[in-house]
Amino acid sequence: MLTLYGYWRSSAAYRVRIALNLKGLAYRQVPVHLVRDGGEQHGEAYQALNPQGLVPLLVDEENGGAPIAQSLAIIEYLEEIFPVPAILPADPVERAQVRALALHLACDVHPLNNLRVLQYLGRELGVDDAAKNAWYRHWVAAGLAAVEQGLAAYGDTFSLGTRPGYLEACLIPQVYNARRFDCDLDAYPRILALTARCEALEAFRHAAPDAQPDAQ
Amino acid sequence: MLTLYGYWRSSAAYRVRIALNLKGLAYRQVPVHLVRDGGEQHGEAYQALNPQGLVPLLVDEENGGAPIAQSLAIIEYLEEIFPVPAILPADPVERAQVRALALHLACDVHPLNNLRVLQYLGRELGVDDAAKNAWYRHWVAAGLAAVEQGLAAYGDTFSLGTRPGYLEACLIPQVYNARRFDCDLDAYPRILALTARCEALEAFRHAAPDAQPDAQ
Known part of the structure; x- marks a missing residue:
């Protein structure tokens, strides 16, 4: 279990x-x-x-x-x-490219924007909500711009050709966060198209925040 | 090459x-x-x-x-x-534990404290040097405390028994950073002992910042 x-x-x-x-x-x-x-x-x-x-x-x-x-x-x-x-490609170079894009998000966007950091900015540094939102959007924009360029390698399908995998498992939650904080995503057409393809699939629909038993 | x-x-x-x-x-x-x-x-x-x-x-x-x-x-x-x-253990659960400790540092400490973030705190949010240092030390302390507990599993040797590997490759650079910013490390005796063991080895000595051709 x-x-x-x-x-x-x-x-x-x-x-x-x-x-x-x-x-x-x-x-x-x-x-x-x-x-x-x-x-x-x-x-x-x-x-x-x-x-x-x-x-x-x-x-x-x-x-x-x-x-x-x-x-x-x-x-x-x-x-x-x-x-x-498999959710990673078989080829080591392709695996590395997927991991790098995932780490762009998991290391260089998400940890800067998670709850404890936003709390620290407000409580310890006296940062107001407008500046906190600007902080949030700044790191989202930096990360998504790099991922948008990286996605050029994948054409109009998924990171595994006919199927999504590790890359999409990291990307779609970041897009959810970006939307939650009203980030402007117009500059990332590949990300938006890939997100739409994923959101049509059950694996992603069932994993969505609003579909969880503890959603409020 | x-x-x-x-x-x-x-x-x-x-x-x-x-x-x-x-x-x-x-x-x-x-x-x-x-x-x-x-x-x-x-x-x-x-x-x-x-x-x-x-x-x-x-x-x-x-x-x-x-x-x-x-x-x-x-x-x-x-x-x-x-x-x-190999620099990861062979057993999948042990591999996962090593990766998790490495990610504690690579995701939840380092990205908060790297150059571009410290620059943003100063330039965009007007945070002074004292508060920037407090920020730096706060995230180092949170990350190292978790790693210190995790190291209990490894006894008095290395993550691969007789040899260091992936875990030490991520830990020793973080200790270098912590020392550079005068973080108090007394609360992490396992981390300090493991660092000393690694620093005695050529692989680590040759990788150290001061040993690089572009060091200043």
């Missing part, structure tokens, strides 16, 4: 839900409410599982049950344990 | 140098000066190679020469193309 600790609106958890769905894996969800009562992720119960206090976290009971943190580590793990269908 | 575009003090480039050395791979370095003249990474020549404008970047001419961005994508690529000696 696979158990995913997450939060409906966490885009890192959203990536893992997409990867699980693309592989057709059944999983149990345990919601960790990131906002209520100061954040369940800071509580003793969750800290015992993940001292970093972030979601998502995967527990694979059939493999010893050691908790695995970090969305990309979880996705690589799923690819190794459940290799079919 | 492997060519690494980097910068002596970029801790992401430093990670890749360690990985290359651990695998005993020869490589050519091309320095990209991140500060001089507003930053060479923003110039046309480098942008053509990497539109994201960050270092490091690897070019492997024997494999078609397509540039590979993002330090962790490069390290995974090296592990796939040059599997011996």
